[in-house]
Amino acid sequence: MTAATRPVLLEARDLGLARGGRQLFESLTLTCNSGDWIHLQGANGTGKTSLLRILAGLSRLGFEGEVSCMAELLYLGHHSAVKPLLTPRENLAMHLSGAIQRDAAAIDHALAAVDLYGYENRPCNSLSAGQQRRVNLARLYLSEAPLWLLDEPYTAIDVGGVQRLEARMAEHIADGGGIIMTSHQRVSQPGVSTVSLDEAASQHGAES
């Protein structure tokens, strides 16, 4: 498929953001078509998370430009949105995000996929930090949303976990989904395009 025939999932035009008197990025334009896998790169403090929140529609104040999101999205933020008092099963069945499958078989399958088989009925506060992250990542196997916005999905995940995660993301791309993610690690998959926020910052740094 050529880019022209693929449906647009998200379009951002002329984004600009200043924090504390510093211009983080300026006139940033970004399009995510179905089948696009975009890796946002940048050092700490270059505004990766802020950009992702703007794209998700969580930040609506204080930036320039326009974002139009045509698809339902799955957002994975810094916070895991996992309730320590609930079991992994309950956490997923009662997750507040939309567009996820909630039937028991699908949830058990997803928990097995993130290596939490045998833990599904323990309260999450008895799980390790990495296991709690994985409860959240299990949503990637339940999601029906075409567009994924993932903020540092690899944090606190072991090597095997990262490989399985990338495989799942590649599968999502092959199914016609789109991914915009941030990560300090390299994403070793073919077809990943990179957007660097370092340049946007350094350009402006020379100016001011």
Added chain:
Amino acid sequence: MNATTFFMLIVRRQLLLAVRRPIEIANPLLFFLMVIVLFPLGLGPAPAQLATFAPGIFWIVVLLANLLTADTLFRSDFDDGSLEQLLLSRQPLYLSALAAITAHWLLTGVLLALVSPVFALMLNLAPSAIPTLMGALLLGSAVLSLLGGVGAALTVGLKRGGMLISLLILPLYLPVLIFGHGAVVASVGGLPVAPYLAILGAMLCLAIALAPLAMALGLRISVDA
């Protein structure tokens, strides 16, 4: 998933979270009991005097109990990122906010109304006024939960929201205090109570219509800031 199912999902989730930590359910009740105990100690134990003040004491304590729990309404969901997920869910935020309030009302207002006869007898309130007291508490506490939710939504992103929320919300609680108190006093005096309950009901209708809208706006602002 349709809106009604999602509404029920949130109510069940909030109730389940509360059941898993029962002390959270008991806290408002214990607070209620302890503040009630303060009044005979502060005002003197003369039964007739207590009976005069009982309706007022009740409503003030209900106000305070609601205020204390309102702050926790969205706090943990904000801290762990669940609130972000809710905002992105494309479910009507109006209904989601209403669902959270429904759960809060079941856990505070309804529970307080259920145990209120015991406290009413301790304060020497005329037993004939107890049904009115319970009815007024059920209606009034729902209004209080809705208004408290607005305050909670506006302050959940702030580090020290606890004190601020009382300044924002207590003035709005006053009509409920006035008419809830009026209903009980009327009932003690043998006067018709239906007008009071009707006014409380009208306030509840207005609050159901408007408060979740304000909550939805407030939650978006809080997650943004």
Added chain:
Amino acid sequence: MWSFFHKLGSPPWLYRISGSILRWLLPLTIVALFAGAVWGLLFTPPDFRQGNSYRIIYIHVPAAVVALAGYYVMAIAGAISLIWKMKMADVALRASAPIGAALTFIALVTGAIWGKPTWGTWWVWDARITSMLILLFLYLGIIALYEAYDNKEAAGKACAVLALVGTVNIPIIYKSVDWWYSLHQPASIKFTGESTIDPSMLYPLLFMITAFYALFTCCLLLNMRAELLSRERRTGWIARLVAESR
């Protein structure tokens, strides 16, 4: 119409136009306040029951009336800010809260001073005073909420929501408090129907109310200009303004 709205959203334009309005409105207001005070205090007959002490109404009533109107100004600014996302509406909201709070405070203090000779006590829990006290809390709530937010744009939006919630509630609170206690004189100024206040006392009162509205407008514009300067201090038009004034 829309171009006017658009201009209203532009800080330099607002700064300029408010400057030229203030140039004539401010002196006019000061003269009107002075004239109204002299008229009310010296040229009206004493009240047959309260003697001269009633004359405090020439400050008390206008302050109370404009304090309440100020809340609605604030709420309308809040609605504009939420609906049309106009930043200048945020500035107006932020600027009107302390003025409204100050007027409410003046109304409360003058009410207490008036209460001493009339009822023999500084404070009576009557409907109007209690309502004014609650209005003060509502104003303080707005100011406190604004100050609590670090992000001033979010602060403006949050206050707008709170002001709108307050607006829906004010009539309910007033009616409840009225019903709760009514010891005060019944409302005696009505624009429709018969008035129980003598015209020789009423005209200076209406004049003073108008003057207080003008005072509110002046303070609002002055406050908005100060807020504009502080918010936009990094922009070019302020640098040019500073250069011009040197």
